[in-house]
Amino acid sequence: MLESNTTFFTHPSTFILLGIPGLEAAQVWISIPFCTMYAMAxxxxxxxxxxxxxxxxxxxxxxxxxCMLAVTDLVLCTSTLPKMLSIFWFNSREINFNACITQLYFIHCFFAMESGIFMAMAFDRYVAICDPLRHSTTLRNSIITKIGLAILLRGGVVTLPCPLLASQWPYCRSNIIPHTCCEHMAVVxxxxxxxxISSYYGLFVANLVMGLDMFFITVSYTQILxxxxSLPxxxxxxxxxxxxxxxxxxxLAFYIPGVFSVLVSRFGHNVAQNFHVLFANVCLLVPPMLNPIIFGVRTKQIRNRILWLFINKGP
Structure with a gap:
């Protein structure tokens, strides 16, 4: 049935998402923790x-x-998990070519946006601790809106060439993607x-976005520390x-797995494919699941509000 998948085509009408290569028999069981993490996210x-x-x-x-981080996390995990679960549960592996390219864009765009939001949050903490008297004037609502738009535009613009290039390549080898989603290099x-050019540009974007953001976060926290x-x-x-x-x-929960996943996808030729796919999915799921828990537990105002809701939810 898959013989037609290896015939010559410039733009296939559909791609076939293989899921987790070598672990097809266990995918139903693997879906249980993934579905649980998605529900928690x-x-x-x-x-x-x-x-x-x-x-x-x-x-x-x-x-x-x-809130920007929460919206980004919701889009990031929702762009991949429903299709992944349909593969695991219903063996629904086909994905339209345009839908695949769109998914590719959403994954990398919102990953870049999340990195930018963490940088903005580091700047907020820097101003709040190092220059508290000017915090309310430095980060006015209008400034926050501009920062949010800048993060959105940066993520959208720098990742746009990735799907544009991917949509222009001729695909004559196969339309079977050994992955659960349309990850950039898995398609290319x-x-x-x-x-x-696609490979180099993808690596350039990863270095530009994550590298630059990590640099500014490090500078901010150096000043914060x-x-x-210096406190008495x-x-x-x-x-x-x-x-x-x-x-x-x-x-740490975002950047450490993210950097490792980028390195494995580019240079980990000896890494087992099923490990790479599993780890890539963990990178897309764990931060959206952990972020509300981390901020909800450690932020007093949010924690108190959650407790108040539970205590006062009587009739």
């Missing part, structure tokens, strides 16, 4: 959006950026042309550092 991020909207005391820069590797260690008492240092703890933990 949906519930947690919608809860963050609802609480910040309803609680006027949370209408501050930190929580506006947190099927093209029967010199695709080095200098300010914290241990209690003051711990209290101030505690305001950054959730952000730092979320940054």
């Amino acid at each position: 949906l519930l947690g991020n919608f809860a963050i959006l609802f609480i910040v909207k309803m609680e006027s005391s949370l209408h501050e820069p930190m929580y506006y950026f947190l 590797n099927l093209a029967c042309a010199d695709t080095r 200098r300010a914290i260690f 008492t241990k209690d003051a240092r711990l209290k101030t550092f505690g305001t950054c703890g959730s952000h730092l933990f979320a940054i």
